[in-house]
Amino acid sequence: xxxxxKMARQEPQIGEFIRNRKWVFRGDVLVYQPDxxxxxxxxxxxxxRHSAFRGDRLSFAECQQRDxxxxxxxxxxxxxxxxxxxxxxxxxxxxxxxxxxxxxLGMPAGNSRNLYTLLMSIFARSAGRLAAVVHFSxxxxxxxxxxxxxxxxxxxxxxxxxxxxxxxxxxxSPERQLPGLLAFxxxxxxxxxxxxxxxxxxxxxGHDSTFFDKAAATAIEREFDLGKPSRQSQVRQFAxxxxxxxxxxxxRRETADQLKVPLAGRGLTDAMTFVDEFHCDANGTRLxxxxxxxxxxxxxxxxxxxxxxxxxx
Amino acid sequence: MRxxxxxxxxxxxxxxxxxxxxxxxxxxxxCDGFSTDAGGFRHSSFRGESLSVVDxxxxxxxxxxxxxxxxxxxxxxxxxxxxxxxxxxxxxxxxxxIGLPEGNSRNLFALLLGxxxxxSRPPAAVVHISGGxxxxxxxxxxxxxxxxxxxxxxxxxxxEERGGRPPAEQQMPALLAFTSLWIRAIAELCRGNKIxxxxxxxxxxxxxxxxxxxxxxxxxxxxxNAAQTRQFDTHKRFVADYHxxxxxxxxxLGVALAGPGITxxxxxxxxxxxxxxxxxxxVDDFAKGLESQLK
Numbered sequence: 169x170x171x172x173x174k175m176a177r178q179e180p181q182i183g184e185f186i187r188n189r190k191w192v193f194r195g196d197v198l199v200y201q202p203d204x205x206x207x208x209x210x211x212x213x214x215x216x217r218h219s220a221f222r223g224d225r226l227s228f229a230e231c232q233q234r235d236x237x238x239x240x241x242x243x244x245x246x247x248x249x250x251x252x253x254x255x256x257x258x259x260x261x262x263x264x265x266x267x268x269x270x271x272x273l274g275m276p277a278g279n280s281r282n283l284y285t286l287l288m289s290i291f292a293r294s295a296g297r298l299a300a301v302v303h304f305s306x307x308x309x310x311x312x313x314x315x316x317x318x319x320x321x322x323x324x325x326x327x328x329x330x331x332x333x334x335x336x337x338x339x340x341s342p343e344r345q346l347p348g349l350l351a352f353x354x355x356x357x358x359x360x361x362x363x364x365x366x367x368x369x370x371x372x373x374g375h376d377s378t379f380f381d382k383a384a385a386t387a388i389e390r391e392f393d394l395g396k397p398s399r400q401s402q403v404r405q406f407a408x409x410x411x412x413x414x415x416x417x418x419x420r421r422e423t424a425d426q427l428k429v430p431l432a433g434r435g436l437t438d439a440m441t442f443v444d445e446f447h448c449d450a451n452g453t454r455l456x457x458x459x460x461x462x463x464x465x466x467x468x469x470x471x472x473x474x475x476x477x478x479x480x481x
Numbered sequence: 482m483r484x485x486x487x488x489x490x491x492x493x494x495x496x497x498x499x500x501x502x503x504x505x506x507x508x509x510x511x512c513d514g515f516s517t518d519a520g521g522f523r524h525s526s527f528r529g530e531s532l533s534v535v536d537x538x539x540x541x542x543x544x545x546x547x548x549x550x551x552x553x554x555x556x557x558x559x560x561x562x563x564x565x566x567x568x569x570x571x572x573x574x575x576x577x578x579i580g581l582p583e584g585n586s587r588n589l590f591a592l593l594l595g596x597x598x599x600x601s602r603p604p605a606a607v608v609h610i611s612g613g614x615x616x617x618x619x620x621x622x623x624x625x626x627x628x629x630x631x632x633x634x635x636x637x638x639x640x641e642e643r644g645g646r647p648p649a650e651q652q653m654p655a656l657l658a659f660t661s662l663w664i665r666a667i668a669e670l671c672r673g674n675k676i677x678x679x680x681x682x683x684x685x686x687x688x689x690x691x692x693x694x695x696x697x698x699x700x701x702x703x704x705x706n707a708a709q710t711r712q713f714d715t716h717k718r719f720v721a722d723y724h725x726x727x728x729x730x731x732x733x734l735g736v737a738l739a740g741p742g743i744t745x746x747x748x749x750x751x752x753x754x755x756x757x758x759x760x761x762x763x764v765d766d767f768a769k770g771l772e773s774q775l776k
Contacts, residue, residue, distance in 0.1 A: 193642065194628045195631060197628045282628075285587060285628060288662065292665065318501075319500040321500070321501070321592060321595040322501025322591065323502075324501060325499045325502060326502050355594070355595060358598070
């Protein structure tokens with residue numbers, strides 16, 4: 169596992185993420201600790217990382233009050249673990265490009281069912297102002313790799329449940345559990361896409377990349393020991409990542425094709441650079457944001473033209 | 482247990498397991514009082530057969546009862562005595578028992594979505610009992626407007642995180658928002674698939690006007706520790722608010738609301754679980770709500 173101690177010595181802002189990494193429950197779901205404010209990042213009252221827009225620092229609630237806003241749904245890579253500065257996280261980069269704010273709805277190991285819940289609450293309360301949705305499903309896969317188990321409706325248990333070791337008999341053969349993961353991920357991805365269609369909100373799916381998918385590590389990634397397990401549980405977790413990546417990402421691509429939704433960010437992996445095994449750095453985040461933006465731009469143009477036509481009529 | 486020996490089986494075999502972040506009953510339990518299927522759902526009965534949820538969804542016509550342990554039928558000996566089995570007897574097609582421990586509407590929505598998307602035929606009827614949203618809340622007095630209350634296995638952790646319980650009145654608006662959001666999601670999913678739907682106005686012993694002798698002898702309503710004192714007190718203080726909101730949601734959505742509501746004369750095994758007669762009386766109400774839609 170990435171040598172965080174060494175990393176924090178060389179890049180003190182990484183230390184801020186490690187020191188302030190705390191998860192709390194909302195209902196039966198884990199979110200980041202609310203109201204964190206440090207030199208590298210900040211979170212709002214609900215535990216979502218603030219996003220930036222034209223110099224403003226915006227909470228999820230503040231984004232929802234704007235005339236027009238987008239959301240990026242995902243896991244800790246969307247939260248931007250290790251990417252210092254809220255303005256460098258993916259939602260802020262999209263806001264800069266498109267001229268309206270994007271809320272950062274990155275949850276710890278955020279899975280698609282829980283992300284669907286966030287989206288449902290937006291549709292129930294401020295549907296008319298939601299202008300764009302970007303969905304990343306990497307949390308579905310990373311929790312599966314950690315726990316080797318998945319249910320076809322409820323996904324994998326959150327890391328707290330697993331770490332407590334309360335149900336060791338559930339550590340199953342990952343090969344047998346993989347169909348459950350694929351069924352889970354496509355069920356909730358489809359639900360997210362269909363909800364967006366129903367409310368006529370443009371949606372783009374994102375392709376998650378991890379260090380394990382790279383053909384070759386950079387010098388700095390080697391220096392910080394990325395990909396080297398330091399505990400027995402990580403041996404299994406990392407092996408799962410390497411073994412089932414093709415199946416998971418292939419299924420994601422098939423789901424996107426079936427739903428006729430753009431899948432952005434494929435083919436970038438080797439160009440991306442990583443803070444640790446699961447989180448790309450600021451340069452990698454910008455690459456991904458550019459790819460997502462390129463996929464979203466035509467949908468927003470079509471949307472804008474439709475709105476202009478409706479206004480003219 | 483002396484007065485109702487059949488309850489012993491339920492206590493002895495009470496096991497909760499995770500599916501994802503959600504708590505389910507132990508799968509493949511078999512004892513004199515009841516049995517569960519491979520998914521941890523209690524079997525339901527139809528014309529002498531014992532049916533799993535999967536068995537039900539393979540039939541040409543089937544219904545679902547979504548809810549908490551009262552749907553599961555805690556303490557009610559005989560799978561044939563539970564709500565889904567009684568509805569099956571009444572309508573002539575099987576009903577699956579989708580009862581989870583403190584099953585909340587968000588988790589029940591997930592199960593309904595999975596069945597609607599994956600089954601070759603959508604259900605012919607859905608009865609949704611949302612009382613688990615409220616009873617789960619009463620354990621911790623904590624709720625989130627999107628995710629509800631922590632589950633039974635998380636209570637200790639959550640109370641440590643928060644440094645104790647917040648005032649329940651501060652958290653009630655979030656609970657009401659949560660229950661409205663997911664009742665609406667369930668109702669809209671049914672409407673979108675043209676599935677007859679009844680929202681149950683379920684109830685508990687605390688809303689009963691006059692306890693029976695066996696209920697008094699069983700000390701129903703008397704807390705045995707400080708946690709129960711708080712739980713029962715929260716329940717009594719806010720149950721009217723919960724019922725009022727559920728009624729308003731049903732009216733706004735234009736869905737059938739069936740059941741006794743805020744007062745009842747039903748029989749109870751404990752504070753939250755109906756006895757056989759109480760279950761039958763409740764099912765009569767639900768059936769009336771469904772009948773016109775099934776015609």
